[in-house]
Amino acid sequence: MNQISDKDIDQFHELGYFVTGVVFTDDELRPMREEFDRVYAEHVAAAEARGDAAEADRLRGQRAYGQFHTHSDVAAAFARKPVYMEACRKLIGGDADLYYNQAAVKPPAGHSKTFAWHQDSGYQRTEPLTYITCWTAIGDSDLDNGCIWIIPGSPSWGLLEHLPEEETAESYGGLTAQFSDDSGQVPVEMKAGQVAIFSSLMLHKSGPNLSRDRARYGYVPQYHVPNAIAADSGKPWGDLVPVLRDGNRV
Ligand SMILES: O=C(O)CCC(=O)C(=O)O
Secondary structure, X not given: OOOOOHHHHXXXXXXXXXXXXXXXXXXXXXXXXXXXXXXXXXXXXXXXXXXXXXXXXXXXXXXXXXXXXXXXXXXXXXXXXXXXXXXXXXXXXXXXXXXXXXXXXXXOOOOOOEEEEEOHHHHOOEEOOOOEEEEEEOOOEOOOOOOEEEOOOXXXXXXXXXXXXXXXXXXXXXXXXXXXXXXXXXXXXXXXXXXXXXXXXXXXXXOOOXXXXXXXEEEEEEEEOOOOEEOOOOOEOOOOEEEEEOOEEO
């Protein structure tokens, strides 16, 4: 059953993104939330067991766990869900690899920060350049708990310069895209089970989690052509996990 329409694909080519309807049931989402909680709790507990209270506190507000398929078999299976495979077939082709995947949680209660404007391609230039990001709301994601924001159409601006910024009390450190006009920005509020699918050239950021007790759970798998390489080193780059060959899930 198709979960992505021709209209969605047209919008992707015009504006660089589309948002699906609710494509996951709560029975599919709950095990992912439990995995997020487990991985976060295990890392915090390990730091506490080492007597490192400062690190335990930092880990409570950890922005993300990357290569999440290596932390969780549930996530490894989730990254092959039909909506992602359909997106790969329609936007990449019959052969695709999982390029990177993260559990991106914004914990509530004082641990949350903003994440600055960037393009995913700004973190590592690859060849070929563009790939797709599937930002998935594992729970409701809204203005109150730190949803992502995008600038529709910004992929047509090409790859922008990115400069490093230090982490502060309000903002996670990282690479920040250098541009001046963010007047076209829109929040992407999603119900649990929706997916925002966008180009790796899409300018996006996320706000702070202002809620008292609602963690923001995002699962962010990205897909690329097989054997993508880092443009600077020429070496294979990313998770390099085959998920689709000849149009079939592997
Ligand atoms: O989930 C977020 O808050 C932003 C994550 C993001 O944009 C990224 O990791 O590229």
